[in-house]
Amino acid sequence: MSKKKAAKPAAKKSAATPVKKTQKAVASKPVKAADAAGGNKSRMTENRLFKPSAEFSGKARISSMSQYKKMHEESLKNPDKFFGREAKELHWTKPFTKVLDWKCPSAKWFTGGKLNVSENCLDRHLQGPRKTKAALIWEGEPGEKRVLTYQQLHREVCRFANVLKRHKVKKGDRVVIYLPMIPEAAIAMLACTRIGAIHNVIFGGFSAESIKDRVLDSGAKIIITADGGYRRGAVVPLKKNVDDALKAKDTPVETVIVYKRTGQEVHIEEGRDVWWSRELEYVDAHCPPVTMDSESPLFILYTSGSTGKPKGILHTTGGYLLHAQMTCKYVFDLRDEDVYWCTADVGWVTGHSYLVYGPLAVGATSLMFEGAPNWPENDRFWKIIEEYAVTVFYTAPTAIRAFMKWGDEWLQKHDLSSLRLLGTVGEPINPEAWMWYHTKVGGGRCPIVDTWWQTETGGHMITPLPGATPTKPGTATLPFFGVDVAIVDDLGKEVGTDEQGKLVIRKPWPSMLRGIWGDKARYQDTYWSEFKGWYFAGDGARRDKDGYIWIIGRIDDVLNVAGHRLGTAEVESALVSHPAVAEAAVVGRPDEMKGQGVVCFVTVKEGVKTGRELADELKKHVRKVIGPVATPDEVRFAVALPKTRSGKIMRRLLKQIAAGEIIKGDTTTLEDINVIAQLVASGEN
Ligand code: 7RM
Secondary structure (H helix, E strand, C coil): CCCCCCCCCCCCCCCCCCCCCCCCCCCCCCCCHHHHHHCCCCCCCCCCCECCCHHHHHHCCCCCHHHHHHHHHHHHHCHHHHHHHHHCCCCCCECCCEEEEEECCEEEEEECCEECHHHHHCHHHCCCHHHHCEEEEEECCCCCEEEEEHHHHHHHHHHHHHHHHHCCCCCCCEEEEECCCCHHHHHHHHHHHHHCCEEEECCCCCCHHHHHHHHHHHCCCEEEEECCEEECCEEECHHHHHHHHCCCCCCCCCEEEEECCCCCCCCCCCCCEEEHHHHHCCCCCCCCCCCEECCCEEEEEEECCCCCCCEEEEEECHHHHHHHHHHHHHCCCCCCCCEEEECCCCCCHHHHHHHHHHHHHCCCEEEEECCCCCCCCCCHHHHHHHHHCCCEEEECHHHHHHHHHHCCHHHHCCCCCCCCEEEECCCCCCHHHHHHHHHHHCCCCCCEEECECCCCCCCCCECCCCCCCCECCCCCECECCCCCEEEECCCCCECCCCCCEEEEECCCCCCCCCEECCCHHHHHHHHHCCCCCCEEEEEEEEECCCCCEEEEEEHHHCEEECCEEECHHHHHHHHHCCCCEEEEEEEEEEECCCEEEEEEEEEECCCCCCCHHHHHHHHHHHHHHCCHHHCCCEEEECCCCCEECCCCECHHHHHHHHCCCCCCCCCCCECCCHHHHHHHHHCCC
């Protein structure tokens, strides 16, 4: 790793307090990629610091670092007291008798307590003024608009829960939800929770094959789907995919409920398939919530790793909901006046925790959008923010980099002054993208919460608190309450400042996964075997001198070049700091001399000419920003990078391409399979 000095020397600091001299962002001064490259600013040397404004802090629930530290300390030293107090903000039908019962790897939170998630997200808001406030604001890709107040959403959830009951869905049954981004997705999820059924949401973009695997693994008797969904003007044949999936022998599915979204013709299997709207005619709107144990299963969500079949991550009721609620309160600082927009699909954990459960638990207004950011034009997101006066906006770095690539003129056409807080999730954000988000989208006035977490963690784990934590571009900063993070070597010893290691969590937290569906051994093996008694996240990270945590990507992706460990995020960030580059993915390729060589897949900004000259320039650029050890062996220009639907680059596939191997392993989560053929054909320029 490069030992280059920070461009600006750090000021004095006290032990763990990262507050130093503050450099305020200047909204009007555009930050050019070249500035960063010229200053040799890599993720290793980033030291710009952005303090929350006095105005933001003044109103925030956590308004200073000392308050954060005091609460964080209490949450670790005395979790019973801390979480016992926080959990009182949920509505319990029966109070819990014990906060935590921990016998690694089994955690039980709020034992004895009983509650219902839909009651917490809906019924309890119907007493006061929230009753007639918008719970969900929805916009369809073709432009339709719907608003559901808390009262209306409650009614729809109750009715649909009765439909499920009519089809003999009981407590503990698994229900597959395969829907586009329409309010019915949230309604179906909440209806499951109302009667204690376990939902298993599958991304609307996944194939018949993925549906089949997930239906079989979860043993679902019922699928809720739609005739189709819209994506970039085209229609996705959801029902057809379900039909194809159900051609498999011995599926447990007895019923398919079909919501009419696009109106296209679909096959209806007599005795199996029913229409959503028709079913509603048979039921009333009275459906009391079923009382659930705090540890009752709430949902399963499949996530694929680099090896093996996708894992059905299991979450339970009380702890999960508490964490979703707490993070919406403390991280998103959500209030009754907010219009909050999380752009994630409900098929991703982010859609579960931060589109549906968290925002509704705190009684906020959650905006749901069906379409893509560039349909019909590149300013669709900015249009929505302007039109609905969105105040809190949560999206992924992959989207931010796409916006940068399309050019600033798209957002300059819109008034984004309603925004007060921004968030990111899904991948490490490179400082260039962070700065762009901060100045161009946030107008220099909105704090950014870069939230690190996983499907397995249920909610935010490492994140700034927007009224307290001074942020730096590219780091998720500090652990949330109850989160005991350490960065360790292979033997479990904590590594030093600025050294890379494995990210572990040493204490259970309320929203941690409780298992992998149907596979106890794999749960133990994957998360609890690397280090005894600690949760191993699978990510590499380092801590800087201020105690801030920098995620450097999945451990499986870390490169070892001539004995130096190189995080993919560092090299990718260096590439993206070059003005020609839109996005980059870096992988290792077996190399006789160095162990691994560095291969870069790069997409360029609009209008940039690719070729040998640019490839050489990029190699030099990386060498300059990080150091000679990171010099790319090969730069390959691509039309697009292979990504999951949640925007994560699938480096595993790129590794195989770089090594000239046949693509193997699970590709069902790939957003666009055609990308692979283009990449294989790309070769060195
Ligand atoms: C929420 C979600 C989890 C993996 C995780 C990381 C990466 C997510 C960040 C991030 C750096 C972030 N769940 N990741 N957020 N890396 N900074 N703020 O993404 O299960 O789909 O993925 O995503 O590698 O392990 S997930």
